[in-house]
Amino acid sequence: MAAWAAAARAEETAAPLRPRTRPRPRPRVAKRELRVTGGVFWIGIVATLLAGVVATNVAVLRLNMKLDRLGRERTDLRAQNAQLSSQLSSAASAPRIQKLAAKQLGWVQATSDQTTYFTLQK
Amino acid sequence: MNRLVNRRIRLFLATLALVFGGLPLRGTWLQTVRADSLSSLAQIQQRETVTIPAGRGTLFDRSGLELALGEQATTVYANPMQITNPHRAALAVERTLGVNADQILPALANRTRGFVYVARQADPAQAAALQRLKLPGFGFYPEERRDYPQRSVAAQVLGYVGTDGNGLSGLELQFDHELAGRPGKETITKDPSGQVIDVQNQIPEVPGRDVYLTLDHTIQANAEEVLRETVRKWAAKSASAIVLDPRTGAILAMAVQPGFNANSFPSTPSDLQRNRTVTDTYEPGSTFKLVTVAGALSERIVSPRTRFRLPYSLHVADRVIHDAEKRGIVNYSVAQILAHSSNIGAITLAEMLGRTRLSSWITKFGFGRTTGIDFPGESPGIVLPSDKWSGSTIGNVPIGQGIAVTPVQMAAAYAAIANRGVWSRPHLVDHVAGGARPSLNHRRLVSPKIAKQLMTMLKDVVAEGTGQFAAVPGYQVAGKTGTAQKPDSHGGYATGRYVASFVGIVPASRPRFVILVAVDEPRGAIWGGTVAAPAFQQIARFDLQYLEVPPDAAPGK
Numbered sequence: 001m002a003a004w005a006a007a008a009r010a011e012e013t014a015a016p017l018r019p020r021t022r023p024r025p026r027p028r029v030a031k032r033e034l035r036v037t038g039g040v041f042w043i044g045i046v047a048t049l050l051a052g053v054v055a056t057n058v059a060v061l062r063l064n065m066k067l068d069r070l071g072r073e074r075t076d077l078r079a080q081n082a083q084l085s086s087q088l089s090s091a092a093s094a095p096r097i098q099k100l101a102a103k104q105l106g107w108v109q110a111t112s113d114q115t116t117y118f119t120l121q122k
Numbered sequence: 123m124n125r126l127v128n129r130r131i132r133l134f135l136a137t138l139a140l141v142f143g144g145l146p147l148r149g150t151w152l153q154t155v156r157a158d159s160l161s162s163l164a165q166i167q168q169r170e171t172v173t174i175p176a177g178r179g180t181l182f183d184r185s186g187l188e189l190a191l192g193e194q195a196t197t198v199y200a201n202p203m204q205i206t207n208p209h210r211a212a213l214a215v216e217r218t219l220g221v222n223a224d225q226i227l228p229a230l231a232n233r234t235r236g237f238v239y240v241a242r243q244a245d246p247a248q249a250a251a252l253q254r255l256k257l258p259g260f261g262f263y264p265e266e267r268r269d270y271p272q273r274s275v276a277a278q279v280l281g282y283v284g285t286d287g288n289g290l291s292g293l294e295l296q297f298d299h300e301l302a303g304r305p306g307k308e309t310i311t312k313d314p315s316g317q318v319i320d321v322q323n324q325i326p327e328v329p330g331r332d333v334y335l336t337l338d339h340t341i342q343a344n345a346e347e348v349l350r351e352t353v354r355k356w357a358a359k360s361a362s363a364i365v366l367d368p369r370t371g372a373i374l375a376m377a378v379q380p381g382f383n384a385n386s387f388p389s390t391p392s393d394l395q396r397n398r399t400v401t402d403t404y405e406p407g408s409t410f411k412l413v414t415v416a417g418a419l420s421e422r423i424v425s426p427r428t429r430f431r432l433p434y435s436l437h438v439a440d441r442v443i444h445d446a447e448k449r450g451i452v453n454y455s456v457a458q459i460l461a462h463s464s465n466i467g468a469i470t471l472a473e474m475l476g477r478t479r480l481s482s483w484i485t486k487f488g489f490g491r492t493t494g495i496d497f498p499g500e501s502p503g504i505v506l507p508s509d510k511w512s513g514s515t516i517g518n519v520p521i522g523q524g525i526a527v528t529p530v531q532m533a534a535a536y537a538a539i540a541n542r543g544v545w546s547r548p549h550l551v552d553h554v555a556g557g558a559r560p561s562l563n564h565r566r567l568v569s570p571k572i573a574k575q576l577m578t579m580l581k582d583v584v585a586e587g588t589g590q591f592a593a594v595p596g597y598q599v600a601g602k603t604g605t606a607q608k609p610d611s612h613g614g615y616a617t618g619r620y621v622a623s624f625v626g627i628v629p630a631s632r633p634r635f636v637i638l639v640a641v642d643e644p645r646g647a648i649w650g651g652t653v654a655a656p657a658f659q660q661i662a663r664f665d666l667q668y669l670e671v672p673p674d675a676a677p678g679k
Contacts, residue, residue: 061319068310068318075264078177079194079246082269085180089188089271095343112596112663117672 168311175266176303178287179330181280181294183339184374184552188271190280190294190384195267196249198240202232204259211257218252219244242285243267268294270384275343277384278397279376279497279550291395293333293550296498300554303330332555336372341365344664349379349639352657356644362399362529363657365665366636368537368627371546371562373495374635374665376400376530401499403526404621404640407606408463408588408650410522412535412576415460417483418471419572426457426575432466438517443469446605457579461587463603465521472520480520481508486567487535488545489527494563495548503527522606533638535567536625539580540600540633543573581630592626592655594662596673601626601658603650608643619643624654628662631674637661 090096101107152160181190198219205211208231215230216223219241229238241249243265253262268283281292289298306327311320349361365375378398382390396402418424432452435444445465452464459467472480484490490505504526506515518524530548538545547563568576580600583589588603604623610616623640627633639654639661647653665671 064318064320067321075194076246082191082193085188085191086193086269086271089191090273092187093272093275093343094340095275095347109664110667112594112666112673115667117670 168313169309170312171307171309172263174306174308174327175264175287176305176327177329178266178268178283178303179297179301179332179555181301182332182334183337183342184335185338185340187339189276189335189337189339190268190270192266193269194246195243195265196246196262197242197265198244198249198252199261199263200230200238200240201236201259201261202230202234202238203236205230206258211259214252214255214257215240218255219248272339272343273383273385274381275339275346276337276376277381277387278378278395279337280384282384282387282395291498292397293335293497296496297333297551297554300333300557301330304328331557334552334555335550336367336374336552337376337550338374340668341665342375342377344668345375345377345661346379346381348657348660348664349377350381352639352641352653353379356641356646356653358641358645358653359643360398361639361641361657363640363661364399364529364533364636364638365661366533366537366548366638368540368546368633368636371534371537371548372552373530373548373550375661376550397497397499399529400495400497401501401528403501403503403528404623404642405525405606405609406522406527406532407604407621407623408465408468408522409532409536409602409604409623409625410525410527411460411463411468411520412539412580412602413483413487413489414468414472414475414480414520415456415579416487416539416568416572416576417475417480418456419575420483420568421475421479423474424456424471426579427455429453429455430459430467430470432459432464432470434466436466436469436517438469439513441514441517443517443521457582460579460602461582463583463588468520469517472516477508477511477516480516481511484519484525487538489525489531489535493528493531493534493548495530496551496560500530501528503531522604529638529640532623532625533636536602536627536638537636538567539573539576540627540636541573542570543568577627577630580627584626588649588651589624589626589655591651592624592658592662594628594659594666597628597662597666597671598630598674599626599628599662600630601655603655605648605650620648622648622650622653624650624658626655626658626662628666629671629674634669634671635662635665637665 098107098109178192180188180192183189198215200211202208208227211230212223212227215221215226221241226240229235232238240260249262252260266287270277270280279292281294281296282290283294284290287302289295289301294301304327306325308324309322310318311322313319345363345365349363352358353361361379363375363377364373366373376397376399378396380394382394387395419426430453432454434449434451435442443465446463454462454464454467456467456471458464459471475483484505489503491502492500506519506524511519515524534545534548537548543566545565545567549560549562551560553559577600580602581598583603584592584599584601589601592599592601602625604621604625606621606623607615608619608621621640621642622644623638625636625638628635628637637658639657641653641657644653
């Protein structure tokens with residue numbers, strides 16, 4: 001027992017104290033850098049995706065507003081078209097033209113005995 | 123001192139803890155318990171389901187001219203509960219829409235109501251001017267307004283459309299299903315300023331189909347003009363005319379006077395709105411003798427040359443019937459009976475034919491039942507079945523008394539004779555856009571030989587009989603006059619009230635038109651040959667010229 005203790009004491013005095021071995025600092029720093037870089041990358045990706053979603057929504061919104069404006073424009077154009085058709089129909093009415101012609105130009109309807117028909121040779 | 127400060131800090135912290143502890147609780151409450159009701163409230167505020175009106179189809183005449191078409195209009199409504207200043211609002215309405223402010227003010231100031239119409243189907247530009255004022259409580263939505271650009275032309279035939287866009291009479295009613303289309307719907311989401319930011323669940327509108335008529339607006343307008351002049355000249359109650367193509371049964375004109383502007387139908391008396399040529403009946407008088415003669419010829423009882431010794435008057439049961447003009451005994455052929463419109467001659471033929479056969483010929487010619495014309499409210503007329511005839515019926519039905527027909531039935535009967543004995547269903551619609559042409563529905567009434575014989579006799583009526591005022595220079599005209607006393611409400615006949623009519627076929631050699639003119643209660647003259655035949659002549663002369671129908675023989679040749 002004493003031998004054991006002596007041996008231990010001798011050993012203690014003989015060997016100088018050495019610091020404990022730790023994991024190398026260098027590989028730990030590289031791993032952290034990689035993690036940070038990866039995080040930034042994903043943040044970028046997510047930000048881009050979010051920006052895309054927002055941009056798409058804005059585009060859809062704009063298109064909807066444009067669609068609504070075009071719809072109104074179409075309705076207005078249809079209204080104008082119908083109004084013009086009505087005016088054209090009134091103006092192109094043969095009885096109206098005949099009345100105007102009779103009143104302003106003295107037009108007289110030809111009678112059947114004033115009209116000559118020709119039979120064309122084939 | 124320190125203690126006091128510490129207490130205050132603790133109190134502040136406790137308050138903060140309470141506030142921040144309450145917020146999640148409130149959030150949870152709103153997100154769970156109140157979620158549904160708040161969500162639906164938000165939807166009501168932001169979302170709106172809008173009806174997209176389907177454009178009503180257009181009615182075209184045979185030349186492609188619009189007779190009725192839809193115009194965009196804006197209906198203006200208001201919620202009086204939201205109107206802050208009714209006086210200002212009423213003045214703005216008067217200034218922009220032209221609605222009397224005094225009239226609209228009570229409605230706008232009535233805060234018990236949540237909805238009032240300010241103007242139905244207003245002019246879109248005027249409505250837009252009101253909308254620009256951004257008055258609180260006013261709303262706008264698009265609607266279609268029916269417009270009749272030819273105004274009074276064919277007004278009774280076209281009918282009209284109600285403010286809700288449904289056909290209420292005439293062709294607008296008959297073809298409402300085709301013309302109406304199907305409205306669309308869309309759900310929109312709006313931002314707080316009312317700007318549409320999203321469109322969901324869009325059901326597109328299906329526009330109505332166009333309807334192409336057989337009417338010709340020029341022939342129609344001319345017929346109306348001639349009738350207007352006839353009514354004025356004879357101080358008549360009304361007049362009707364039909365211009366029909368006997369080859370197909372297509373109606374080129376269907377005129378009734380007095381008329382009205384189709385754009386102002388609500389203010390027009392309903393009496394004027396009726397298309398009397400289809401819905402009203404009259405006792406045809408002598409124009410009906412065609413049926414009696416056609417029956418007698420077809421049954422081979424007589425030929426056109428068979429002669430009869432005819433007295434001036436005749437006893438039939440308890441009645442004494444006489445011819446229109448006083449005369450002695452005459453010896454008339456069947457052709458002359460028609461040419462001189464002899465009542466005694468027609469009754470003699472009817473007695474030879476017998477009540478059963480005469481009745482069957484009346485039915486065969488289409489009297490007593492509708493023609494099937496594509497127009498609503500057609501009257502079948504009034505025809506007594508032969509088993510209900512009294513002893514004197516054989517004395518009045520063969521001469522067109524005691525029977526009621528519609529002008530369109532009579533025109534169709536003459537058209538059958540003009541069409542070599544084949545009857546065609548009279549029709550107003552040529553086709554509906556995207557649809558097939560309707561079947562013409564022909565049926566033979568008399569043989570071509572009998573039709574030819576009848577045409578010759580009808581030509582004599584115009585050449586030397588009662589219808590000489592119907593003659594058109596250069597063309598052969600066949601036709602028959604009619605003068606019928608109007609029945610009164612007591613079962614007898616009214617004194618001095620007559621219907622003067624003429625039905626003619628022109629050119630008789632190659633018939634293109636059957637024209638019927640009936641004048642109700644003319645004054646000064648009552649005879650069909652005097653009152654209606656000249657109107658026929660004017661209509662025929664115009665139509666022949668307009669459709670470039672060559673004359674039968676060149677003048678002087």
